[in-house]
Amino acid sequence: MPALACRTRRCQLQLQLVGAGRGRERRVGVFAHRLRAHHARRTVDDGPGISPEDRDKLFVPHFSTKKRGSGLGLAIVSRIVQEHQGVIRVEDNRPHGVRFVVELPA
Numbered sequence: 001m002p003a004l005a006c007r008t009r010r011c012q013l014q015l016q017l018v019g020a021g022r023g024r025e026r027r028v029g030v031f032a033h034r035l036r037a038h039h040a041r042r043t044v045d046d047g048p049g050i051s052p053e054d055r056d057k058l059f060v061p062h063f064s065t066k067k068r069g070s071g072l073g074l075a076i077v078s079r080i081v082q083e084h085q086g087v088i089r090v091e092d093n094r095p096h097g098v099r100f101v102v103e104l105p106a
Contacts (some may be wrong), residue, residue: 014054038086046097055090077102 031042050058057063059078064071072074077100081088086104093099 010079014069034106036106038105041102041104042099044069044097044099046093049096050090050098051094057089059088 029042029044031044033040037040054063054065060071061075062071063075078088080103081102084104086102088103090103091101092097
């Protein structure tokens with residue numbers, strides 16, 4: 001994939017993750033750092049979190065916990081991460097909220 005296309009896709013990935021975390025009275029933070037062989041990006045929020053039942057379905061197209069959600073945002077994120085040979089994890093953000101960790105090759 002050409003460098004410009006890669007940057008565009010990675011930007012789209014970040015925007016989708018931030019959009020997934022938006023909601024009422026919720027703060028979203030984005031943190032990036034480079035490790036030895038990859039770049040890691042964490043997107044965290046301080047919302048109510050994600051129920052254990054919903055975690056397995058988060059990246060399935062058309063699954064949404066939002067009333068007006070299309071369920072495509074995190075499916076798109078997952079596809080972009082896979083296209084870049086990366087991984088994505090969902091973790092609890094203690095004491096409340098959720099953390100998405102994306103690791104992409106450097």
